[in-house]
Amino acid sequence: MSLVFGSRLDIHSGGIDLAFPHHENEIAQCEAFHQCQQWGNYFLHSGHLHVKGKEEKMSKSLKNYITIKDFLSTASPDVFRLFCLRSSYRSAMDYSDGAMLEARRLLRAVAAFVEDARAYMRGQLAGGPVQEDVLWERLGRTKGAVQAALADDFNTPGAVDAVTDLAHHGNRQLKAAAKAAGGPRSPAVFGAVVSYVEQFFETVGISLAERQCVSGAGGPAALHSVVEELVRFRRKVRQFALATGEAPGEARRQLLERRPLLEACDALRRDLAAHGVSIKDRGGVSTWELLDPRTEDPRPGS
Numbered sequence: 290m291s292l293v294f295g296s297r298l299d300i301h302s303g304g305i306d307l308a309f310p311h312h313e314n315e316i317a318q319c320e321a322f323h324q325c326q327q328w329g330n331y332f333l334h335s336g337h338l339h340v341k342g343k344e345e346k347m348s349k350s351l352k353n354y355i356t357i358k359d360f361l362s363t364a365s366p367d368v369f370r371l372f373c374l375r376s377s378y379r380s381a382m383d384y385s386d387g388a389m390l391e392a393r394r395l396l397r398a399v400a401a402f403v404e405d406a407r408a409y410m411r412g413q414l415a416g417g418p419v420q421e422d423v424l425w426e427r428l429g430r431t432k433g434a435v436q437a438a439l440a441d442d443f444n445t446p447g448a449v450d451a452v453t454d455l456a457h458h459g460n461r462q463l464k465a466a467a468k469a470a471g472g473p474r475s476p477a478v479f480g481a482v483v484s485y486v487e488q489f490f491e492t493v494g495i496s497l498a499e500r501q502c503v504s505g506a507g508g509p510a511a512l513h514s515v516v517e518e519l520v521r522f523r524r525k526v527r528q529f530a531l532a533t534g535e536a537p538g539e540a541r542r543q544l545l546e547r548r549p550l551l552e553a554c555d556a557l558r559r560d561l562a563a564h565g566v567s568i569k570d571r572g573g574v575s576t577w578e579l580l581d582p583r584t585e586d587p588r589p590g591s
Contacts, residue, residue, distance in 0.1 A: 416466030
């Protein structure tokens with residue numbers, strides 16, 4: 290270790306069960322070897338990963354563990370990272386399917402907000418202005434809360450809660466704007482919020498913009514173009530099916546005649562959902578996103 294890090298360490302980590310005597314012995318040997326008063330500045334002792342309902346830690350020797358390969362067949366690495374971040378590093382964590390589902394739900398909710406906010410900024414999400422002053426104030430407060438949480442013994446649960454609360458508040462603003470009459474939009478504040486949310490999750494090793502790739506020529510760019518054209522064609526068909534005359538009787542007749550087109554659009558959305566492509570219809574506008582294939586299929590909208 291000394292060949293790589295030299296005679297001083299800033300941070301040394303390990304399980305709580307190694308604090309004594311393992312780390313005490315390591316400190317004594319290293320300080321004697323390097324002839325220094327303080328070999329390591331900080332020791333971070335982490336809690337164990339427990340099987341929910343049991344007080345014993347998950348370990349190979351106890352045969353109560355799940356392999357990484359088995360875990361990745363049901364969830365993504367980002368889900369596990371968020372699961373860990375929602376607990377203090379000092380505390381024991383209870384591993385359970387429910388905890389993983391909650392982490393997955395939270396991650397997808399934040400990712401959905403980012404997608405919707407980008408759609409709003411591009412003019413693809415119907416709506417008018419939002420309460421910019423409230424959002425700017427909320428963003429500033431969140432930055433302060435995150436900094437304070439991380440400075441408080443690396444309180445990642447507090448930091449994650451602050452950022453997800455910001456995303457939830459921004460999502461409520463988007464929903465309120467969608468119900469309001471059209472008017473001047475407010476893309477700048479959402480750009481700042483999205484940038485901060487993405488930066489935070491990227492800093493802790495979680496990507497909100499992860500996309501599927503396909504093998505062979507073309508790669509992800511080709512896949513993106515194909516899906517974009519398919520969703521654009523579906524949007525035109527759907528808009529035609531929903532366009533009716535002003536007379537009540539004529540409008541009803543046209544809707545009945547064009548109902549098979551709407552049913553075909555819904556069927557296409559369900560088929561694409563099975564392949565990880567989630568389409569969202571908002572009035573006459575349709576947007577899409579590619580989801581992690583290891584998560585559950587998105588529920589078809591109405």
